Amino acid sequence: MRRLPPVLLEDGCPRELLSLIRTILAACKEISFRVGQGALSGVLGSTLDENIQGETQKKLDVLSNQLLKDILLESGTVKAIASEEEDYTVAGNQDAKYIVAFDPLDGSSNTDINSLVGTIFSIMEAPAGSDAADQSIFMQPGHKQVAAGYVLYGPSTMLALTTGKGTRMFTLDKTQGSFLLTEDFATIPADTNEFAINASNQRHWQSAMQNYINDLLEGDTGPRAKNFNMRWIAAMVGDVHRVLSRGGLFTYPTDTKDPNKPNKLRLLYEANPMAMLVEQAGGIASTGTERIMDIQPDAIHQRVAVILGSKNEVETCLGYHK
Numbered sequence: 345m346r347r348l349p350p351v352l353l354e355d356g357c358p359r360e361l362l363s364l365i366r367t368i369l370a371a372c373k374e375i376s377f378r379v380g381q382g383a384l385s386g387v388l389g390s391t392l393d394e395n396i397q398g399e400t401q402k403k404l405d406v407l408s409n410q411l412l413k414d415i416l417l418e419s420g421t422v423k424a425i426a427s428e429e430e431d432y433t434v435a436g437n438q439d440a441k442y443i444v445a446f447d448p449l450d451g452s453s454n455t456d457i458n459s460l461v462g463t464i465f466s467i468m469e470a471p472a473g474s475d476a477a478d479q480s481i482f483m484q485p486g487h488k489q490v491a492a493g494y495v496l497y498g499p500s501t502m503l504a505l506t507t508g509k510g511t512r513m514f515t516l517d518k519t520q521g522s523f524l525l526t527e528d529f530a531t532i533p534a535d536t537n538e539f540a541i542n543a544s545n546q547r548h549w550q551s552a553m554q555n556y557i558n559d560l561l562e563g564d565t566g567p568r569a570k571n572f573n574m575r576w577i578a579a580m581v582g583d584v585h586r587v588l589s590r591g592g593l594f595t596y597p598t599d600t601k602d603p604n605k606p607n608k609l610r611l612l613y614e615a616n617p618m619a620m621l622v623e624q625a626g627g628i629a630s631t632g633t634e635r636i637m638d639i640q641p642d643a644i645h646q647r648v649a650v651i652l653g654s655k656n657e658v659e660t661c662l663g664y665h666k
């Protein structure tokens with residue numbers, strides 16, 4: 345089985361970008377080890393702190409963030425970082441070419457139940473001549489990403505990665521510490537009979553999503569004339585992994601549950617990297633009204649509605665939003 349560096353070099357991936365990706369993966373291997381140790385690691389449970397978004401930080405959120413931040417900044421491979429767990433961006437090496445936005449631990453409510461979690465990352469070039477300390481260097485639409493990926497800490501630790509040449513899956517061989525290529529070009533089937541949504545929010549959804557989900561639930565006796573299955577992992581990284589593996593529609597739509605927070609998922613380090621992975625595997629990623637990767641961000645922790653996955657099913661869902 346092939347290791348990651350030769351696979352990426354063959355694609356024409358610049359050495360500086362490869363080096364940055366390997367640095368991120370070095371931190372992820374450490375996170376994988378700590379997550380795998382579970383209760384033995386002493387880092388299950390919550391801290392007494394909240395992040396800038398008002399969410400209680402899990403000990404593993406803080407640890408994962410610290411590992412990624414320290415390794416990235418010490419390596420000199422990155423000009424600046426933005427993280428879910430950092431209030432503001434953090435300046436790195438002024439001379440480095442790339443900037444990285446990451447969700448150090450996605451699905452952190454799953455940590456205490458030994459269920460799926462992962463790290464999501466998005467890499468862009470810093471604008472020429474920009475200042476590493478300038479927060480606005482991250483205000484670029486997702487189509488500017490040069491690479492995106494996640495590491496899923498599941499029964500096996502897997503990396504899904506794209507540098508714009510398709511989406512590939514690697515599996516961490518823990519006996520030698522290398523990510524080995526296990527699926528060359530992931531392809532999301534255009535049709536599906538599986539969807540993922542947190543249905544407990546149903547009464548707060550907008551009418552378009554209400555109508556779409558109602559029609560799915562009516563199964564073969566309704567307008568869709570087929571039965572659908574539902575899954576919800578409560579970790580976007582796990583739900584998107586399933587979509588990349590066997591298709592499906594995943595959505596976290598706009599809702600009115602909390603008027604100050606109409607959307608849940610964050611654009612820079614959740615929606616954009618997942619959108620790039622999904623599009624590179626033949627799927628679609630939209631807010632309901634626009635392509636996620638065309639959104640011009642205006643804040644580091646900006647949130648967006650997400651509807652992604654199998655092309656034909658997402659298009660059907662988008663039809664309800666017109």
Ligand SMILES: O=P(O)(O)OC[C@H]1O[C@](O)(COP(=O)(O)O)[C@@H](O)[C@@H]1O
Pocket residue numbers: 399428447449450451452453542578579580581596608
């Ligand atoms: O609590 P809910 O409504 O099930 O939300 C789950 C969603 O929240 C998230 O866990 C948010 O990510 P974090 O754990 O990084 O804050 C998504 O991964 C997931 O899709």
Ligand SMILES: [Mg+2]
Pocket residue numbers: 447449450451580614
């Ligand atoms: Mg997350």
Ligand SMILES: [Mg+2]
Pocket residue numbers: 405428447448449450451452
């Ligand atoms: Mg997180």
